[in-house]
Amino acid sequence: MSNTWYLYLFFAAALVGAGLLGLLGKRNLIKLFIAIEVIGKGISLLLLSTGLAKASLLTAQALVVTYIVIEVSLVATALALIINIYRHKRSLDVRGLANLKG
Amino acid sequence: MILQTALLIGLVLFSVLAIALRDLLKSAISLAVASLLLGIVFFRMGAPYAGVFEISVVAGLITVLFILTIALTKSGEEVRESKLANVVFPVVFVAFLVIDALVMKELVGKVPALASGAEAPTFGEALWKGRTLDLIGQIAVILAGVFAVLALFRKRDKHE
Amino acid sequence: MIILFVVLPLIVAGLLPLAGKVSRRVLPDLLANATLLFLLVYAAVAGRALIAGGPVLKQSFWLGEAVGIRLALDGLSLLMLVVVALVGLAASLFSIDYMEHYGAKGNYYALYLVMMAGMNGLVLATDLFSLYVFLEVAAVASYALVAYGLGHDELEAAFKYLMLSVVASAFLVAGIAVIFGLTGALDFAAVASGLRELNAGPVLGIAAALFLLGFGLKAALVPFHAWLPDAHPSAPAPISAVLSGLLIKVSGVYALTRVFLNVFGLTPALSTVLLWLGAVSMVVAALLALGQKDMKRMLAYSSISQVGYIVLGIGIGTPLGIAGGLFHLFNHALAKGLLFLTSGSVQQATGTRDLDEMGGLAKRMPVTAATHLIGALSISGVPPLNGFWSKLIIIVALVQAGHPVFAVVAVLASVLTLWYYLLIQRKAFFGKLNEKWAAVKEAPFWMTAATVLLALLCLGIGILFASTVTTWVQPAADVLADGIHAVAGSWGF
Numbered sequence: 092m093s094n095t096w097y098l099y100l101f102f103a104a105a106l107v108g109a110g111l112l113g114l115l116g117k118r119n120l121i122k123l124f125i126a127i128e129v130i131g132k133g134i135s136l137l138l139l140s141t142g143l144a145k146a147s148l149l150t151a152q153a154l155v156v157t158y159i160v161i162e163v164s165l166v167a168t169a170l171a172l173i174i175n176i177y178r179h180k181r182s183l184d185v186r187g188l189a190n191l192k193g
Numbered sequence: 194m195i196l197q198t199a200l201l202i203g204l205v206l207f208s209v210l211a212i213a214l215r216d217l218l219k220s221a222i223s224l225a226v227a228s229l230l231l232g233i234v235f236f237r238m239g240a241p242y243a244g245v246f247e248i249s250v251v252a253g254l255i256t257v258l259f260i261l262t263i264a265l266t267k268s269g270e271e272v273r274e275s276k277l278a279n280v281v282f283p284v285v286f287v288a289f290l291v292i293d294a295l296v297m298k299e300l301v302g303k304v305p306a307l308a309s310g311a312e313a314p315t316f317g318e319a320l321w322k323g324r325t326l327d328l329i330g331q332i333a334v335i336l337a338g339v340f341a342v343l344a345l346f347r348k349r350d351k352h353e
Numbered sequence: 354m355i356i357l358f359v360v361l362p363l364i365v366a367g368l369l370p371l372a373g374k375v376s377r378r379v380l381p382d383l384l385a386n387a388t389l390l391f392l393l394v395y396a397a398v399a400g401r402a403l404i405a406g407g408p409v410l411k412q413s414f415w416l417g418e419a420v421g422i423r424l425a426l427d428g429l430s431l432l433m434l435v436v437v438a439l440v441g442l443a444a445s446l447f448s449i450d451y452m453e454h455y456g457a458k459g460n461y462y463a464l465y466l467v468m469m470a471g472m473n474g475l476v477l478a479t480d481l482f483s484l485y486v487f488l489e490v491a492a493v494a495s496y497a498l499v500a501y502g503l504g505h506d507e508l509e510a511a512f513k514y515l516m517l518s519v520v521a522s523a524f525l526v527a528g529i530a531v532i533f534g535l536t537g538a539l540d541f542a543a544v545a546s547g548l549r550e551l552n553a554g555p556v557l558g559i560a561a562a563l564f565l566l567g568f569g570l571k572a573a574l575v576p577f578h579a580w581l582p583d584a585h586p587s588a589p590a591p592i593s594a595v596l597s598g599l600l601i602k603v604s605g606v607y608a609l610t611r612v613f614l615n616v617f618g619l620t621p622a623l624s625t626v627l628l629w630l631g632a633v634s635m636v637v638a639a640l641l642a643l644g645q646k647d648m649k650r651m652l653a654y655s656s657i658s659q660v661g662y663i664v665l666g667i668g669i670g671t672p673l674g675i676a677g678g679l680f681h682l683f684n685h686a687l688a689k690g691l692l693f694l695t696s697g698s699v700q701q702a703t704g705t706r707d708l709d710e711m712g713g714l715a716k717r718m719p720v721t722a723a724t725h726l727i728g729a730l731s732i733s734g735v736p737p738l739n740g741f742w743s744k745l746i747i748i749v750a751l752v753q754a755g756h757p758v759f760a761v762v763a764v765l766a767s768v769l770t771l772w773y774y775l776l777i778q779r780k781a782f783f784g785k786l787n788e789k790w791a792a793v794k795e796a797p798f799w800m801t802a803a804t805v806l807l808a809l810l811c812l813g814i815g816i817l818f819a820s821t822v823t824t825w826v827q828p829a830a831d832v833l834a835d836g837i838h839a840v841a842g843s844w845g846f
């Protein structure tokens with residue numbers, strides 16, 4: 092694997108790490124989902140840079156395009172859930188979602 | 194390569210800002226800028242289709258969805274983030290970056306790889322002929338998203 | 354035309370909103386259930402004939418040119434298609450009555466059919482990324498279905514489920530990217546042969562760990578199980594049945610075993626990991642189930658425990674162990690589906706899921722009590738029901754493979770399982786009739802019919818277990834036991 096792959100991998104991991112840390116520390120529901128979006132960026136960067144390293148950029152782009160479409164559906168569903176939760180509780184605090192014990 | 198690295202640093206910076214900023218609107222815009230930078234990174238990698246998609250869909254459509262949600266949930270009380278998390282987050286993140294860099298340096302040259310097979314000549318063929326099943330999957334996931342939103346925003350009868 | 358399994362539910366789902374406008378009740382019910390019935394018959398009747406001569410590989414063509422749709426129907430995917438169609442149909446029939454007061458039934462059935470299409474696509478895919486895409490299709494539909502009642506608890510459960518599930522998906526795609534980097538390919542056959550050629554050691558371990566994290570979370574294996582006890586009880590009963598009975602098995606167990614056994618190849622290290630994960634899930638979840646007062650929560654913990662059994666069986670790696678694991682997957686899908694449906698009947702009749710508030714319901718709801726008893730006995734492994742045979746096979750396989758301690762643990766966990774199920778049975782159905790429920794009636798027709806159907810299957814398969822195993826389970830187990838060879842040679846398109 093060429094050296095540039097490791098460079099891209101570093102940044103992709105940084106994005107995923109930042110997102111995971113955000114998920115652990117933040118309380119606002121919308122912020123939590125922004126953290127998930129950041130993880131998604133890291134993953135698409137990983138996919139595409141792997142495609143670059145394998146000289147398969149076209150296939151990798153097809154994968155990333157599909158991944159982004161899935162992401163859009165996810166965002167729509169998640170934000171719909173968040174708006175509904177807000178309607179119930181008038182608050183976006185994740186600590187308010189403590190009814191169920193898990 | 195230098196410009197690419199600068200763009201990547203900017204990408205990580207704006208992503209972290211998107212998570213860390215207190216004002217939700219600024220967060221969303223920060224995320225949009227990060228997506229824009231990622232799109233440019235994709236272009237410079239030689240992946241123009243991914244770049245276009247990233248910019249128009251993620252920086253465009255998804256940002257609009259976020260701003261819509263932020264607008265619809267504005268009047269509630271502001272969520273106070275944990276002060277402890279605000280201090281711990283940057284420290285842990287920097288530590289993570291250091292570990293990340295060290296691991297990557299270690300891995301250089303250690304990942305074996307086979308040469309990949311021949312590719313379709315154009316992006317169109319790679320997508321439409323190479324990953325056709327994924328296209329059916331895309332239609333399915335769009336249907337799922339549409340029906341999900343319709344279900345979650347449906348009118349409820351009074352007696353329910 | 355195995356692509357019908359994916360495309361037919363999608364087309365009907367697309368038409369359902371229109372059908373919902375034409376006739377609010379009858380047409381959506383009819384269309385959705387007819388589709389699922391058709392798929393069940395197709396899989397059960399035509400499926401076996403199709404695979405009699407080896408796996409069916411379907412390369413689709415469009416205007417004479419080969420197009421990137423490569424589906425494979427072998428023993429394993431056929432078993433999964435049948436179980437998905439069976440439990441899917443039962444829960445869908447149940448929904449005819451149960452979902453009446455939720456509103457927008459056309460929309461509900463549309464989401465339901467998209468979820469079915471996603472599961473079918475996952476099972477038929479021959480490519481790592483396509484498997485992921487259909488996994489997400491089923492997942493997105495399931496998030497909305499869990500939240501369908503729009504009550505506070507449902508929304509909370511759906512949100513937490515979504516969050517954890519999306520993180521799991523991210524790990525999966527990362528694993529797929531690593532595999533793509535190693536082998537330059539994504540389809541099972543090329544990846545399998547590429548990995549063997551490569552001998553990639555630690556990096557393959559990283560990819561395996563990522564897949565384990567991702568699929569393990571989808572399967573709710575301990576310690577990735579935290580989302581399930583909230584999500585499954587809050588969902589409407591037929592959705593709980595499909596989630597516990599099908600989704601965790603299809604996007605979790607099936608995907609895990611297909612990738613680990615047919616693509617990576619089951620190494621002793623992987624086998625040990627699976628054995629331990631399975632055993633821990635089995636025991637921990639059973640213990641946690643004991644303390645539950647909410648009927649559906651107890652069932653949810655039980656699902657985690659039984660998935661542990663399935664992974665334990667498959668992790669043994671021997672043909673007998675794999676057969677036991679797959680047979681238990683099939684049986685548990687039927688029995689757990691049945692139990693969630695009966696709990697839905699109880700919840701609709703009494704308005705509560707709290708076991709302490711119930712009592713003596715058998716007098717007013719005898720059919721529900723009877724079918725619930727059959728489901729409970731099946732999961733606890735009481736002869737002559739189906740669950741007994743699958744658990745027995747797993748335990749024998751454990752002993753044969755030289756894991757006597759695991760075998761003893763499995764037996765003890767079974768006893769625990771029987772204990773808490775009898776608890777439910779006693780608290781909810783037997784005993785003195787709580788006066789609150791004096792006016793309660795038996796569940797409506799379709800709800801009862803669905804539970805009776807599944808109960809009869811549990812009984813029937815229990816009695817005819819030998820032929821069920823030889824006809825349906827053995828071909829599937831053979832595919833997995835073949836390891837990489839099942840895929841590398843014969844799946845080259």
